Amino acid sequence: MEGFDFSxxxxxxxxxxxVLAALMGGIGSAIGVGMTGQAAAGVVxxxxxxxxxxLILQLLPGTQGIYGLLIGFVTLTxxxxxxxxxxxxxxxxxxxxxxxxxxxxxxMVSAKWxxxxxxxxxxxxxxxxxxxxxxxxxxxxxxTYAVLALLISILAITSIGGLPV
Amino acid sequence: xxxxxxxxxxxxxxxxxxxxxxxxxxxxMACRGFDECLRVLSDKGWGGAEGSxxxxxxxxxxxxxxxxxxxxxxxxxxxSVLLYPIxxxxxxxxxxxxxxxxxxxxxxxxxxxxxxxxxxxxxxxxDFSSLPPAMAGAADEAYHTLLQTGDGQLCDVLLDRACLSxxxxxxxxxxxxxxxxxxxxxxxxxxxKTAVRACRTGKTKAFIDxxxxxxxxxxASSLAAAACKSVEDxxxxxxxxxxxxxxxxxxxSYSAFEKWCDDQVMDLIKEQKxxxxxxxxxxxxxxxxxxxxxxxxxxxxxxxxxxxxGMIRERLRDMYV
Numbered sequence: 180m181e182g183f184d185f186s187x188x189x190x191x192x193x194x195x196x197x198v199l200a201a202l203m204g205g206i207g208s209a210i211g212v213g214m215t216g217q218a219a220a221g222v223v224x225x226x227x228x229x230x231x232x233x234l235i236l237q238l239l240p241g242t243q244g245i246y247g248l249l250i251g252f253v254t255l256t257x258x259x260x261x262x263x264x265x266x267x268x269x270x271x272x273x274x275x276x277x278x279x280x281x282x283x284x285x286x287m288v289s290a291k292w293x294x295x296x297x298x299x300x301x302x303x304x305x306x307x308x309x310x311x312x313x314x315x316x317x318x319x320x321x322x323t324y325a326v327l328a329l330l331i332s333i334l335a336i337t338s339i340g341g342l343p344v
Numbered sequence: 345x346x347x348x349x350x351x352x353x354x355x356x357x358x359x360x361x362x363x364x365x366x367x368x369x370x371x372x373m374a375c376r377g378f379d380e381c382l383r384v385l386s387d388k389g390w391g392g393a394e395g396s397x398x399x400x401x402x403x404x405x406x407x408x409x410x411x412x413x414x415x416x417x418x419x420x421x422x423x424s425v426l427l428y429p430i431x432x433x434x435x436x437x438x439x440x441x442x443x444x445x446x447x448x449x450x451x452x453x454x455x456x457x458x459x460x461x462x463x464x465x466x467x468x469x470x471d472f473s474s475l476p477p478a479m480a481g482a483a484d485e486a487y488h489t490l491l492q493t494g495d496g497q498l499c500d501v502l503l504d505r506a507c508l509s510x511x512x513x514x515x516x517x518x519x520x521x522x523x524x525x526x527x528x529x530x531x532x533x534x535x536x537k538t539a540v541r542a543c544r545t546g547k548t549k550a551f552i553d554x555x556x557x558x559x560x561x562x563x564a565s566s567l568a569a570a571a572c573k574s575v576e577d578x579x580x581x582x583x584x585x586x587x588x589x590x591x592x593x594x595x596x597s598y599s600a601f602e603k604w605c606d607d608q609v610m611d612l613i614k615e616q617k618x619x620x621x622x623x624x625x626x627x628x629x630x631x632x633x634x635x636x637x638x639x640x641x642x643x644x645x646x647x648x649x650x651x652x653x654g655m656i657r658e659r660l661r662d663m664y665v
Contacts, residue, residue, distance in 0.1 A: 214350055218620070221354025298350055299620045305357040 189272030190258060190265050196279030197254035200332065203283040204247020207290030211240025214294040218301040229304060232311050236301050239318045240294040243286040246329045250282040254336050270344040278335035285328035293321035352416035353625045359412065360617075360629065362389065363665045364636050372640070373657065378647040385640065398644045402637050403454070409633040410455055413626060420457065422623055424514045425527050426630060430456035431463075432507035435475075435483055436500060438463040443490050478513070482506030501555045508534055508557035522624040525612055526631075531559040533605040536590055539571040539578055540598075547571075561586055599659055606635060610662040617664075632664030639663070 219233035254275060259265040267275075300314035368388065375381045382398060385391065391401035413423065420427070430453045437451040438460060452460035458475065466472050467487060472480035482503055490499040508531045515527025535556045542552045549572045556564040562585055570577040575594075582591040593604040609631060616628035639661045646656035 214347060217351040218354040221351040222358055225355055225358030295620075298354075301354060302357045302620045305354060306361060 189267040189269045192272035193258040193275035196276035197251040199283040200279040201247045201251035204286030205244040207287035208241045208244030211290040211294030215297040218298040222305045236297045240290045243290040250332045274339045281328040282332040289325045293318050356629045422518045427457040428510045434460045438467045442467040532562045539567050543571040606661045
C-alpha cells in the first residue's frame with residue numbers, strides 16, 4: 180500500500196501480543212476444563228460424594244486462561260491502551276508481541292496436556308479416593324511450565340518500556 | 345475420537361470398584377453350599393428379586409452390563425465383536441427351528457444386536473436382506489445347505505466360520521488396537537478348538553478347511569494339515585506360533601485350555617486399567633463382567649454338584665481387578 184507507514188504499526192503488534200496471550204491461554208483452558216469436566220461428571224454420576232475432590236482436579240487446567248488474562252492486562256497497561264500514551268515504535272511493538280508469546284503458546288499447549296493428566300487423576304480418585312493428594316501432584320507438575328512461561332512473559336513485558344528502541 | 349469417551353471411562357472407573365476381586369471369589373469359595381453362595385452374591389448386589397434362580401441372577405448381571413454400556417454410548421458398533429457370537433447363535437437356532445418346524449422355545453440368547461424374532465421372520469420368508477450383508481450371505485448358504493443335506497453340523501460350521509470372519513473384520517475396522525487384538529485372539533482360539541475336536545473325531549481335510557477361519561496369527565491351512573494327522577502334530581504346529589502356551593494347556597486338559605483362553609483375554613485387557621481415554625476401558629469392563637459371570641457360574645455349578653474345592657479352583661479364571 181502506497182503511503183502506508185509501517186512504523187505506526189507498533190501499537191498493533193503490542194495489542195496483538197496481549198490478545199494472543201488471553202486468547203490462546205483461554206482456548207487451552209476451555210478445552211482442558213471441558214475435558215476434565217466430562218471425567219468429573221462421570222465420577223459424580225456414580226458417586227456424588229466425590230464432587231469436592233474431582234472439582235479441584237477439574238479446575239487445574241483453568242489457570243492458563245487466568246495467566247493469559249493477567250499477561251493481556253499487564254500488556255494493555257504497559258502499552259498505554261488502558262490509559263496513557265499508546266504511541267510506540269514498530270520495534271517496541273514487536274518486542275511486546277514476542278514477550279507475550281511464551282504465555283500464549285505454553286498456556287495453550289500446557290492446558291491441554293494438564294487436562295489429560297487431570298483426567299487420568301480423576302480416574303485415580305474414582306478408584307482410590309484416599310490417594311487424592313498424590314493425584315493432585317501429577318497434573319500440578321504440568322502447571323510448572325505454565326508458571327515459568329508466565330514469569331518470563333511478565334519479566335519481559337515490564338522491562339520493555341525502559342529499552343531505548 | 346478418543347476424547348469422546350472421557351465421561352464414559354470415568355463412569356467405568358467408578359463401576360470397576362464393584363467388580364468381584366480375588367478376595368470376593370475366595371469368599372464365594374469358602375461358602376458351605378450353593379444357597380450360601382447365592383446369599384453372598386445377593387449381598388454384593390447381584391441379581392434382582394429375592395429368590396431368583398442362579399441362571400436368572402447371572403442373566404440379570406449380563407443385562408445390567410449391557411444396560412450400563414447402552415447408557416454410556418449410543419453406538420454399539422465396536423461391541424459387535426462381542427455381539428456377533430450371540431447373533432450367529434440365534435441365527436443357527438432360527439434356521440434349525442424353521443427347517444425342522446420346531447417351536448422356538450428357550451433357544452435364543454438375549455443381548456444380541458438383532459431381534460431373534462426378526463431372524464425367524466427372515467428365515468421363514470427366505471429373505472435375508474434385512475440382515476447385515478455378510479450375515480445374510482452366510483444365513484442363505486446355511487439355510488439351503490440344511491434344507492438340501494439335512495446336515496446340522498455343516499450348517500453350524502458355515503455359520504461359525506462366518507461369525508469368526510465377522511468378528512475379525514469388526515475388530516480390524518474398529519481402529520482400536522484392543523478390539524483388533526481381542527478379535528484375533530478369539531478367532532485363533534476358536535480355530536485351535538475346532539482343529540483339536542476335528543482331529544479327535546477324525547474329520548476330513550475338506551471339513552476342517554471349511555471350519556477354520558483365516559486369521560493373521562495362525563495359518564489355517566497349516567493348522568488344518570496338522571489336524572488331519574494327529575493331535576501331536578497340532579501341538580507341534582502351535583509351538584511355532586504365538587499360541588505355544590495353548591499347546592501346553594491342551595496337553596493338560598481341555599478345561600485347562602479354556603481357562604488359558606480366558607486368562608489370555610484378561611491379560612490383554614488389564615492394560616486398559618491405566619487408559620483414561622478411548623473405548624478400550626468400556627470394552628474391557630464388558631469382558632471383565634463376562635469373565636466374572638462365567639467364574640461365578642463355575643463356582644455355583646461346582647457347589648450345586650458338590651464338587652471338590654480343588655476341582656473348582658483349577659477352573660477359576662483370573663479376575664480383572
